[in-house]
Amino acid sequence: MWLKPSVLFKVYCCDHTYTTIRVPVAASVQEVISAVADKLGSVEELNLVHLSSAGEKTIFKPNDVSVFSTLSVNGRLFACRRDQLDSLTPLSEQGGPSSGSLSSFELMSSKDVAYHLTSYDWELFHCVHELELIYHTFGRQHINKTSVNLDLFLRRFNEIQFWVITEICLCSQISKRVQLLKKFIKIAAHCKDYKNLNAFFAIIMGLSNPAVSRLSQTWEKLPSKFKKFYGEFENLMDPSRNHRSYRLIFSKLEPPVIPFMPLLIKDMTFTHEGNKTFIDNLVNFEKMVSFFQVKIVVLQSVRFVFSSENLMLIAHHPDVWTYVRQFNVIDNQRILTQLSHGLEPRRS
Structure with a gap:
């Protein structure tokens, strides 16, 4: 039986905890949110957000697909309620290194x-x-x-x-x-x-x-x-x-x-x-x-x-x-x- 290719990635919450989900590569935002909600046991209406290292936020639309591949270099995916958007802050790791190689x-x-x-x-x-x-x-x-x-x-x-x-x-x-x-x-x-x-x-x-x-x-x-x-x-x-x-x-x-x-x-x-x-x-x-x-x-x-x-x-x-x-x-x-x-x- 032919299986759709899938991808494993982290989705973060406002408090910087995260859940790891596996979804098809071409999964829509709605599918990603459903997977996150199932893992978190949440019944709240969630938004999927791209948060850059500079703190810039982009809310994905429900029909956007393969959003994990559209992130900026140090960007991360966050799931939160709309009233929590202002409280989103970048992870410390998103800042990058403090010394060169x-x-x-x-x-x-x-x-x-x-x-x-x-x-x-x-x-x-x-x-x-x-x-x-x-x-x-x-x-x-x-x-x-x-x-x-x-x-x-x-x-x-x-x-x-x-x-x-x-x-x-x-x-x-x-x-x-x-x-x-x-x-x-x-x-x-x-x-x-x-x-x-x-x-x-x-x-x-x-x-x-x-x-x-x-x-x-x-x-x-x-x-x-x-x-x-x-x-x-x-x-x-x-x-x-x-x-x-x-x-x-x-x-x-x-x-x-x-x-x-x-x-x-x-x-x-x-x-x-x-x-x-x-x-x-x-x-x-x-x-x-x-x-x-x-x-x-x-x-x-x-x-x-x-x-x-x-x-x-x-x-x-x-x-x-x-x-x-x-x-x-x-x-x-x-x-x-x-x-x-x-x-x-x-x-x-």
Whole structure:
């Protein structure tokens, strides 16, 4: 008998206690609430809420599906009555680490980190079905379909970005911060060589985050060679002429390539919102062709498997393998900005 895939996750209460439930991956919010109510023995009308590390609350609608995959990096699910919403506070663990991982991270080869980043990204990307792009664009709650694999891959982009910012903002020594800048630029270069453009852009966007880019004393000490590399990489993020710089470099790469997924999503959304699906009761063929062209980008890559240049890499570097899969980050921009100003106060 074929069983629907299920997922196990925690749902928290106002007092930070939690219950663990198992529901189908595509379960609706109503199903999740029912499972929580059964576990808690509650007969009260509950709301399912996404609470971010910054304390921002989003109340899910009853027909929303697969909500566990839509959480922010440090976001958590809470169940509460509507009159308890104001009393919801983030868990202490949502704040992220208080110290960086430099002591272990600095011992790892930049190339090894980029390799294992790419290997893990391929695992996530390979699970994405091209139809998930359609479900995500049209709104999966409207068509009762899940885009959970795409959601998790998009969250990974944010996780890598916050990893870069967190490590730099938790490094108190300027000389060590300079070393971190160099290391992240080297890792980005290796990711680009591995044709992992998603991780490449996540790292560069992390370095260009205001909490990092404002550290002028740190950047001033970066060797000119690395400033040049970073400048070239940053130019690839130039959004002018419909991201022409990125599209040019992407067009020259042979599959397999992990594309810059947020831009693919942006393309799909722009096509959907800017064009009617039906014109005079007929399907808008040009819109469907545009969707298909984006789908082809995914199809051309997900059918490949990331090939190891060294089958013993995992055996030789289990610490790196584990490290890139368990990033501990701060995803609260306000906290990151405060840390940044603590490192280099604003000059008067």
